[in-house]
Amino acid sequence: MKIDDLIKEELKDPEFAEAYEKEGEKLQTAISLYRAREEAGLTQAELAEKAHTTQATIARIERGDNVSFDKLSEIAHAMGKKLKVEFL
Template sequence: MNYNKYDKDMTWEEYEKILLKRPGFKEALEETRLEYEIARALIKARLEKGLTQAEIAKRMHTKQSVISRVENARTMPSLAFLKRLAEVLNASLQVQFKLQ
C-alpha cells in the first residue's frame, strides 16, 4: 500500500486514514504532536483550496520538498514561514494555548 498517495479530490479525513495506517505513524505522532498539528492544518487547507504542494511552493518561492517536509511533520516551520503560508492560502494564522 502506498501510504503517501493522495489526490486533489481527497478529503483530509480520507488522507488522515491513509496516514494512520502507516507503520509507526501513531507512535511518532505522540512524539511530534505540534509538528503533526501544523502538518494536518496545512494539508487540510491545501486540499480545501484544491492546491498541490508544487503550487503552494511556487507561490511561496520555495521548493515543493519544503512543503512536503512540513506536511510529513519532518520539520518545525518558523513563524515567518507560517505567516507566508497563511498569506498564500488567503487564511488567518491563529495560535492558541490549551490549558490542562
C-alpha cells in the same frame, strides 16, 4: 499489548510525555497545512510557487518537520488565509 496501552504506560514517564506532546503538536501543524492546501485545491508545487518557497519545504512541513512561524505565515497568506496560534 495494544499500542494504546503501551503509549498510556509510557506517558507515565515525564520525559516521554513531553516528547510525545511536542511531536503531536508538529503533527497537528502538518495536518492543518495539508487540509488547508487540499481545501484550496492546490498541489504542494502550486502552493510552494504561491508562497515563494520550494515544494520540498511544503512536503517537509506536511511530514511534521519543524517550521518557523514566519514560513507558516507566508504559506497561510499565499492561500488567502491567516495563521492563528493558540496557547492552551
